[in-house]
Amino acid sequence: MSTPYAKLPGWVEYGLIPLVNLVVAFAVAGLVVLLVGESPLEAAYHMINGAFGRGEYIGFTLYYATTFIFTGLAVAVAFHAGLFNIGGEGQAYVAGIGVALACLWLDRLMPWYVVFPIAILGAALFGAAWAFLPGWFQAKRGSHIVITTIMFNFIAASLMNYMLNRVMKPLGSMSLETRTFDAGGQLPKLDWLMAIFGLSVGTSPFNVTFLLALAASFGVWVLIWRTKLGYEMRTMGHSPQAARYAGIKEARIIVITMMISGALAGMMALNPIMGETYRMQLDFVQGAGFVGIAVALMGRSHPAGIIPAAILFGVLYQGGAEIAFEMPSISRDMIVIIQGLVILFAGALEHMFRPAITRAVLGLSGRGRTQAAVKGA
């Protein structure tokens, strides 16, 4: 860097700057709403109301958030090791096979609490397997992880199309999906959790996967900041040279990181398959793997940031449906724009407002501290 960024207090670094980026992203999205000839304020009202207006709506919001926590964590874990895993979409899609196999095999024999752990294992295994090759190619053959994971997304789409068309579809059925699971393949809803707050889940598919997502978030925090492996991953992410010099086995870390990332992305498949539709359908991932990129960028790759970011995107998805219902000219594609804008402003342009904010904050806190802060950086 030609001029190193001055060290900023934590609340600015992790609070103010992401917030400013987010506000700008939403302001630009508001411009698009204006361009379409609708009122952004009205859209915002419908979104908030649609996401929080009723217990059922909150259930939907948290259901979407569950999915995004997994894909966000997947991207974040890879980020820490300096890897960009765009393949969450494909990994989650292929992981559906693991979930569906566990359910198809055991749903009539076992209760859900026996099937669920096996399905988790299946999802993680298939997701990790789909991420293994890109990781291995990067580690051993030097191919670029971004390109390989993009290619694997497309290969996954073809593979799943084939699987649902030829292998996993019940005989004689026309629609591209597995059979509907019996009781063992259906996860219970979290109505008791909502009941504590005096709300009812209604028809929303808010289910126990949410708790798994929270556990996974904690697990990721432990992994990244409290284990030797996590330390090695972060070292490699900061400086591959330093990692090599310290005797960290680069290839091993890359492959393991990618497999953990793939497993996390894969666990996303549990939520729609066992929590909502009780069968595996074509395209059940619906772009959640890509939302994970936005979530991880917004949450600064920290579980404590990823959970609120995932909930925000849950609000966008659920509230977006409400907007589309109330204001027909704004379809759910608006979410895709916002997602892109968040990725642009919180990711690619994350430093755009930093100089101005630094000046403002340091200016406020007085001259002496400014000098110290600049020296400290």
Place this chain on the structure above:
Amino acid sequence: MDYLQLFLELAQSTVRLSTPLILAALAGLFTERAGVFDIGLEGKMLGGAFAAGCVAFVAQSAMAGLLAAVVVSVLLSLVHGYASITQRGNQIVSGVAINFIVAGATVILGEAWFRQGGRTPALAEGARFQEITLPFAETLRGVPLLGPIYAELISGHQALTYLAFLMVPASWWILYRTRFGLRLRAVGENPGAVDTAGISVLWMRYRAVICCGILCGIAGAYLSLAANAGWTKGMTAGKGYIALAALIFAKWRPVPVMLACLLFGFLDAFAIRYQSTPLPLIGKVPVQLMQALPYILTVVLLAGFIGKAIPPKAGGVPYVKER
């Protein structure tokens, strides 16, 4: 004669399907050789296709549509350039962002302006690019072998197809035989050296990004004004990524880019033609495998099993003047 007819049919649709790939892959060639990775080809193409569809319908002119496509695509390129050159942001992240913004914005705006459910109004003959019959195509048709090839394969495409194939030697010439091209490649390999020679690295990269925008715009216009009669939701359908794959497959060189695009176009044409016919020796190949083949081939190549693809050295790294 049957085989000739079959060959011509396949070759024709190969050319048709390869054209947008060639334009987009050449677009990627310009930026990536200058050290700016661009996975936003898909988004720029889609944005261009949308702009072309809208403007060609309103102005009832294909040329106006083409111009609009280029303008929109260049603007998107400049956003990518601003993020990745001036702001030194992550180039991959910026490309992903552009793909999403365009995918969403085209649908929302298209619906607001035309209300036709994810498409722009169908274009009349005059607002599209017409197929051009080359001189003597009909007179020479009678000549055995060469006649039908000339009349059906070489003649009878739209102007943009010829432009795409002409852009291949043109890109080669620009990149390898002009001062601009030398500097562009140098900026992608060793920007420090270019800077030492007193040339602005940033401005060089911006120009490369603009070249990319122009070509992506043309690719988009081809989709909505030549291959189809208007824009439809998500009409690029991963072509931007296939073009990216072709670019890597061709190891960032113009003529191999064309060959790679023709190969991927052929795979596509073949998959469409032989969806349900069993092939000799192999038997019935699942369509899904044919569709995945370009991606699989690229992965295999990238892994170094067929030669080695070495990207421009300074690719993906923002240039910082002093350390």
